[in-house]
Amino acid sequence: MTEKCYYDDAYTYTWESEVIEVIPKEDKYLIVLDKTYFYPEGGGQPSDSGTIDDIKVSYVFEENKKIYHQVEKAPKKKTVLCKLDYEKRFINMQQHTGEHLLAATFYKYYKGVSNAFHMGEDYTSIDISLPEVSPQMVKEIENKVNEIIYKNVEVKTYLKEIEEAKKLPLRKQPKVNEDIRIVEIDGVDFCPCCGTHVKRTGEVGIFKIIKTEKSKGATRIYFQCGKRALEDYSKKHEIVSILNEKFSANENTLLEKIEKYMADVREIENEIKELKREAVVCEAQKLVKNSKETVIYEEYDNKSIDEIINISKQLFQMGKYIFIGLSLKEMKLFITHNTDLILHCGNIIKNELNKYAGKGGGSPIQAQAIFESKEDLIKCGQALRVICKSLEDE
Secondary structure, eight states: OOEEGGGTOSSOOEEEEEEEEEEEETTEEEEEESEEOOOOSBTTBOOOOEEETTEEEEEEEEETTEEEEEESSOOSOSEEEEEEOHHHHHHHHHHHHHHHHHHHHHHHHHOOOEEEEEEOSSOEEEEESOSOOOHHHHHHHHHHHHHHHHTTOBEEEEEEOHHHHHTSOOSSOOSSSSSEEEEEETTTEEEEOOSOOOSBGGGGOOEEEEEEEEETTEEEEEEEEHHHHHHHHHHHHHHHHHHHHHTTOOTTTHHHHHHHHHHHHHHHHHHHHHHHHHHHHHHHHHHHHHOOSSEEEEEESSOOHHHHHHHHHHHHTSSOOEEEEEETTTTEEEEEEOSSSOOOHHHHHHHHHTTTTEEEEEOSSEEEEEESOHHHHHHHHHHHHHHHHHHHHO
């Protein structure tokens, strides 16, 4: 069994160990050491990473009381030099200690119980057994947690047997019956936990709730601590600074200017919709005026297929027609009709597509196709025009 040194000292990041086992597994190797400071994945906390004799340790896990270190090649020596990615370790310590503070504070003030904990590279979260968490509650909890951080309270860890553990005011009951590891934050929290933590709450640095969302009758709280909180603040500060420059604003006037900008955009969008509607009406009127036939064919350089569909709808309000519209911009064809002729748009377009590099289909009253070349698009459109005219002549 590997000695779990990270329980006694979470701050050591370089040490020597003896290799007990080397187990080939697929294209990797699993290394078992006599002692390790590498934390294995568990309890919502990801595993540590680092090197063993300069060989990268990508994953660490525990199974049957053995701790396995996954590497890409086997070390050549029996005695190896291990190095922990201490920056990652310390960030995890900050996040995990922050999780204890958050869960304990929710429990103290709202009796909310922490049901799940996730610590990843992108975010850290807990699920609290409260169906609703208001913005006011978020602000209050956030302030209370940071107050505990500022007080620089001691964080202690120790082992207890089950009967001794039962005498403590535990926030959660242990999942094992022996060697129960207790994390005590002086005057704040008692909780069984196998993770790594800082020695004093001041090392958490700063605590910030990022967002909340409903999750299976509970509330998921996303948060950041320490360095990650600083990185999150820096990123958002950069965004705000860019927006301030673009809108000629500052932190006090930015929201007002954005709201005014959005109102102006909505007004312009409505004007554009109205102009497009008028343009569709004018185009349909022009098509009817210029054509004395039931079959109306038109090629458009600058219109989308959606605009062509809208033209057909307006056209059908003016009479009964077969309409073939080509979008040269999108390399698409649209055919539709509202006549009494025996015409299945989907079938005739599929028959013609066998002759051209196009794909499509549709229903009896309308169909679409897309082409690889403008030449095939136009040839197919003109072929459909001939077919439709022959139906009209019949």
